[in-house]
Amino acid sequence: MKVSAADRIAGIVAVLIGLLSLSEAWKLYAYRIALFNGDHVFPFIVGLGLVLFGMMLSIRGDRISQGTANDRSEVKVSHLIYVIPVVLLLYVALIDWSGYLIATFIASIILFHLIGKFRWYWSIGGSLILTAALYFIFVEWLNTPLPSGSWL
Known part of the structure; x- marks a missing residue:
């Protein structure tokens, strides 16, 4: 199945926003209390999710075929x-x-x-x-x- 241009663009945008969130998490890492405590944890989790799912969207695309839409x-x-x-x-x-x-x-x-x-x-x-x-x-x-x- 061919990946649409909209899926590729959305995936790339999600990856870029995720990378921005990861860079902010890296900046906040210096102020951490512990490894899993502190201001860096939430931006890291959000950024990691955006990067992973953005890559998956841009590579695999939306797997719903257009013919089944009601x-x-x-x-x-x-x-x-x-x-x-x-x-x-x-x-x-x-x-x-x-x-x-x-x-x-x-x-x-x-x-x-x-x-x-x-x-x-x-x-x-x-x-x-x-x-x-x-x-x-x-x-x-x-x-x-x-x-x-x-x-x-």
């Missing part, structure tokens, strides 16, 4: 490309007024339903779990202040 799924995907940023912008606008808990709950219900294609009751359950888990991690455990809302 026109109906492409319409749904293109629909999501526009709907998801709108949901996130509404989340940003809503979070100051309604607070973290309500805004996150509503936005995650919609995103679970759209992206995950879950039924509404699974989306609501997953949103409850996600909102509660993030609240306990950031507010209770890390003592990070989150917006409480102006109407409460």
